Amino acid sequence: MSPAPLLSVSDLRVGFATEEGVVQAVDGISFDLRPGEVVAIVGESGSGKSVTAQTIIGLTRANNARIEGSVKLEGEDLLSASDSDLRRLRGDRIGMIFQDPMTSFNPVYRIGDQIVEAIRAHRETSKSEGKRRVVELFEAVGIPNAERRVDDYPHEFSGGMRQRAMIAMALALEPEVLIADEPTTALDVTIQAQILGLLEQLNRERNLATILITHDLGVVAEVADRVLVMYAGKVVEEGTLDEIFYDPQHPYTWGLLGSLTRIDRPRPHRLPQIAGSPPSLLDLPDGCPFRPRCPHEFSKCPQYPGLEARLPEAADHRDRCWLTPEEKKAKRLVEGQIGLEPPPEVRQA
Amino acid sequence: MRDSTNPGAPLLEVTDLVKHFPIKRGILIDREVDQVRAVDGVSFRVEQGETLGLVGESGSGKSTACRAVLQLIKPTSGSVRFEGREISGIGRREMRPLRREMQMIFQDPYASLNPRKRIGQIVGDPLKRQGIASGSELRRQVQELLERVGLSSEHYNRFPHEFSGGQRQRIGIARALSLKPKLVICDEPVSALDVSIQAQIVNLLDDLQDEFGLAYLFVAHDIGVVRHISDRIAVMNEGKIVEQGSADQVCENPQDEYTKKLLAAVPIPDPRESRERHSGSVQ
Numbered sequence: 001m002s003p004a005p006l007l008s009v010s011d012l013r014v015g016f017a018t019e020e021g022v023v024q025a026v027d028g029i030s031f032d033l034r035p036g037e038v039v040a041i042v043g044e045s046g047s048g049k050s051v052t053a054q055t056i057i058g059l060t061r062a063n064n065a066r067i068e069g070s071v072k073l074e075g076e077d078l079l080s081a082s083d084s085d086l087r088r089l090r091g092d093r094i095g096m097i098f099q100d101p102m103t104s105f106n107p108v109y110r111i112g113d114q115i116v117e118a119i120r121a122h123r124e125t126s127k128s129e130g131k132r133r134v135v136e137l138f139e140a141v142g143i144p145n146a147e148r149r150v151d152d153y154p155h156e157f158s159g160g161m162r163q164r165a166m167i168a169m170a171l172a173l174e175p176e177v178l179i180a181d182e183p184t185t186a187l188d189v190t191i192q193a194q195i196l197g198l199l200e201q202l203n204r205e206r207n208l209a210t211i212l213i214t215h216d217l218g219v220v221a222e223v224a225d226r227v228l229v230m231y232a233g234k235v236v237e238e239g240t241l242d243e244i245f246y247d248p249q250h251p252y253t254w255g256l257l258g259s260l261t262r263i264d265r266p267r268p269h270r271l272p273q274i275a276g277s278p279p280s281l282l283d284l285p286d287g288c289p290f291r292p293r294c295p296h297e298f299s300k301c302p303q304y305p306g307l308e309a310r311l312p313e314a315a316d317h318r319d320r321c322w323l324t325p326e327e328k329k330a331k332r333l334v335e336g337q338i339g340l341e342p343p344p345e346v347r348q349a
Numbered sequence: 350m351r352d353s354t355n356p357g358a359p360l361l362e363v364t365d366l367v368k369h370f371p372i373k374r375g376i377l378i379d380r381e382v383d384q385v386r387a388v389d390g391v392s393f394r395v396e397q398g399e400t401l402g403l404v405g406e407s408g409s410g411k412s413t414a415c416r417a418v419l420q421l422i423k424p425t426s427g428s429v430r431f432e433g434r435e436i437s438g439i440g441r442r443e444m445r446p447l448r449r450e451m452q453m454i455f456q457d458p459y460a461s462l463n464p465r466k467r468i469g470q471i472v473g474d475p476l477k478r479q480g481i482a483s484g485s486e487l488r489r490q491v492q493e494l495l496e497r498v499g500l501s502s503e504h505y506n507r508f509p510h511e512f513s514g515g516q517r518q519r520i521g522i523a524r525a526l527s528l529k530p531k532l533v534i535c536d537e538p539v540s541a542l543d544v545s546i547q548a549q550i551v552n553l554l555d556d557l558q559d560e561f562g563l564a565y566l567f568v569a570h571d572i573g574v575v576r577h578i579s580d581r582i583a584v585m586n587e588g589k590i591v592e593q594g595s596a597d598q599v600c601e602n603p604q605d606e607y608t609k610k611l612l613a614a615v616p617i618p619d620p621r622e623s624r625e626r627h628s629g630s631v632q
Contacts, residue, residue: 044543045514159407188406188570193614215543218616221623241620259548260618261573263600270555271577273548277513 005032006209007056007094007177012069014048014055016062023281025051027233028069031226033177036207038199040224040241042214042256046278047230049213053179055079056211057094058086073177092122095170097163099182104166105154112150115169122173137168141198160191167198174206181213196222217256221245229253232279232289235307239317249310249319251294254332288320296323296331358433360564361395361418361451361532366427366437368410368417387413389588390427395532400558400565402579402596404572404611410588411568415534418566419451420444431532449479452525456537458517462509468495469505472523479528494523499553515546519553526557534566539574551578573615576600584608 014026026048033039041049054060056071056078071078073093078086090096098104105114115137116130125133131150138146141164149157157165163183170178180199184192200223202208212224220227220241227244229237229252237250248254258272276293285291287302294301300322307318311325323331368388373379388410395401405411417424420436429437436447452475455461462471473491476482482490492502498519509517518538525533535554539547551574557563569575575582576596583593584605592605603609617623 044545189572189614189616190406190610192616196616215545216616217544218618221618221620222616222627245618245620256545257618259545261548261551261571261577262618263573263576263612263615264617264619264622267577267596271548271551273552274545275549277515277546 003034006035006074007033007211008070008072009033009052009056010070010072012052012055012071013067014051014060015066017064017066018282021282022066024233025281026055029228029230029233029235030069031228031235031238033209033211035176035209036203037226038203038210038212038224040212040214040220040227041230042217042220042227043230044215044278046232046281048233049230050181052230053096053181053211053213056179057090057096058083088122091118091170091175092173093175094177094179095173095175096179097166097170097181097183099185102154102159102162102186105162107154109153110151111154111157111165112152115150115165115172118169119172133172134168137172138165141165141168141171142194143168160187160194163187163191163195164198167195171202176209178202178208178210179213180210182215183212184219185214185216192219199223216260217245218260229256232281232284234289234320235318236290236321237317237319238307239314239319243314243317247311247314247317248332249317249325249328250290250321251296251323251331252290255293298322358430359394360397360432361566362428362430362433363394363414363418364392364428364430366391366414366417366429367425368413368422369425386588388417388424391585391588391590393583393590393593395564395566397531398558398562398564399581400567400579402575402582403566403568403585404570404575404582405585406570406611408587409585411585412536414585415453415536415566415568419453419534449528450530451532451534452528452530454518454521454525454533454535454538457541458514458521459541461521462517464509467506467508468500468512468520471509471520472527475524475527481528491523491527494527495520497557498523498526499549513546514542515549518542518546518550522550522553522557526561526563529561530563532564532566534568536568537570538567540569540571547574554578571615572600572611584611 010030012026012029015022015024029052031039041052043049051060055067058078067079105111112131112134115134116127119125119130119133134150135146138149143149143161143164154162184195187195203210214220224241226240228235229250231252237253244253248257255274259274274293279285279289287304291297291301305320305322307320309315309318311317366388367390369384369386371381372383372385374382391414393401403411416422418429424437427437428435431447469491472494473487476487476490492505495502495504500516500519539550542550558565567575567578579596582596582599583590586607592599592608599608600612603612
């Protein structure tokens, strides 16, 4: 029943030449995105999640960047597209919202005018027609007094309203794909809940396909369909939302799940934490790069396992860890309250 | 002299704290036309060795309240007592010895460290300024602190840009602890960090509290983190405290509508629970 992928990323590799050597920020990531689907890419700072998103719309093109693999939007290769072709696609077919709504608008122009300009770069419309469209969009994303607010400057908007304006701009040309890079990280929880609700509604009503980039699995649980967990440029685990939360296979995923504070559970004496910090991409350890931080390291870890399906019952769930599924089940229970409630219906789905 | 340190008094007692900022208008002469009531009659206390969580959204006045407590801005009215002694309105010179006792950890680890100074200087400066240590003794104390907060003594000569966000926050913690304070005010200390690093910093703050008997005033917008670290929680909205109680009481049995709204907005990292919540609620 699954429709053909809208966006197909295969074996994407992005390296940046620096004075100290080549930083392989993204090291062979593949995934498909279907209409109406939300794929979440999760990881810490430096895992390569944002570079992946930016490369898809050609924002990492630079003299020192080496980009390999392919990114196809309904068959059209974006990596080899010319700059002018990309300009046509950006905004029109792929919209993007960034983390920081404070710096994403030009402070000296009115917000409405900036969005009208973006519309007019792609469509032949008059300014007044464009402005009418912006008012409509503002109303759609829940900005009150839209008629008046289009003439405001960015500083007159609160953080949450600015993020809504960003979403309005990203949706102005009705793209099929939306890339949301940490869209709620800078916001209060109540505003975050509203923005996530809005994104979900857009997915449902407009069949918008979304790539959600975040470090917070709490946000992922609210909106995603599929999850990719990235570490040091590689995907270390991928699966459906329920698989990642109820049957996670990689110790790094356990760490991410464990370190969340949860108001729905009694508070633990100590928060389970991932020791240390992400490795430098210039100086990766041999084998599994998570090895130095992993409490379950053993003799096979100096060899890096491939991203493979290791669960007999879930062919689309892949991970990079040598432990057997039984060992994983036992160890993650010891590590924290992770994957505690494997609901019977998940496996049958 | 009004040095009335009272041994039975709470470590910090804030009563009816008010901070209003004037809104001025006028061409030649500024006239005060209105006021922003950033903090509007706030009362709370922090006992020795305990953590009070102050939770609220941006604009609720929680950061202004912290700054007014530390006398970094002058409160409009109200009383701030530290170990029984009134500090609201006292002079800078009188305040100075008290600064040893009350330190602050800031939100943005990128903006709160001077980029031109080495870590040793950043952490050692308070010790030097208060005349506690100098020379090789200063260096030894700073290196010990760095190790205590999970950094290495070799980081002494490095610059802030060489560190990640989590490590920078550890530097800020080392700086706050250098004077062995009794009270540390933490203003959103983890909200700029990755979730995985947040847990490390929260655990570190927990350990340091046990080791040094610190009291924390822990200010944050994330009620999940606040609940984990706090003994008691005060919820702030529009300059006022709307609810105050033990951490579990406030989170499990909230009385105020605003507290309920805040709790309902926290994402639950459990897809099934989240689906249930959404199907039942009107978003």
